[in-house]
Amino acid sequence: MHTPLVSIICLCYNHERFVKEAILSALEQTYDNIEVIVVDDASTDASHEAINEMVQEHPEIKYLPLPENIGHCAAFNKGLEQAGGKFIIDLAADDILYPQRVEEGIRAFQSVNDTYGVNFSNAERVSESGKHISFHYQIDEFGHSVSPVPEGDVFEEVIRRYFICSPTVMFRKEVIDEMGGYDVSLAYEDFDLWVRSSRNYKYIYTDKVLVKKRVVLGSAGQRQFKMRSTYLYSTYKVCKKISKMIRKDSEREALRKRLKYEITLSVRLWSFELTLKYLRLLKSLK
Structure with missing residues (x-):
């Protein structure tokens, strides 16, 4: 097997309890040609000390x-500037890579x-203590997904x-560089x-x-469905991008369904200004 360099960028913000395990999972890969880049986004706990020990x-x-603190996206870009690999993994400091x-x-x-x-796989969801919760895709007795998973052109x-x-x-690094x-x-x-x-690229599953995807109480992912969450407005910005990228009617219909879902969510979370933005975007598709 040809062995191109792979850069694993581990992003940490207040993950003192988990960051060592995340870094170790990157270092202990069965694949040898790896560089590990750890970015601490000005954590306020003892993450810095834990990383220094590693x-x-x-x-x-x-x-x-x-x-x-500059936020996940900007912090990742700082790590990306240092990455020399042909391939990239964005590893949150509370998640864990299997050795393979x-x-x-x-x-x-x-x-x-x-x-x-882009390559992606199945994942195990675990608690803060590492206890098994579930799998992202339900698996059979052989560890395979019981339902088909989309790949190829997944836009x-x-x-x-x-x-x-x-x-x-x-x-591939060229994917994120082009973006x-x-x-x-x-x-x-x-x-x-x-x-x-x-x-622009196909996906392979x-x-x-x-x-291992760790489920952490109060994590950013759990806050995205809260009132006045900045995640809600970020989703709207991405939907606006999509509206300029669609090329055929089926993609336009998929976006319509997405917008209707986001409108319902915005109303439920009392985000009426955002609801109006979505309604205008939905109208523009016609």
């Missing part, structure tokens, strides 16, 4: 402690051509519904990443559980 034990780690994650990703990419830019599917587990994603990195105006990155990358 750097002392593993001096090959590239560590970027940021002087002020990178090896399986490289194997998947080498089985297809360069029109494929229309990512508009329609959430089906990719974010921590499982591994992508200019993550959009720093957004509160979260994954929906925008999927939309913009899937417009690895039917294995390769990542």
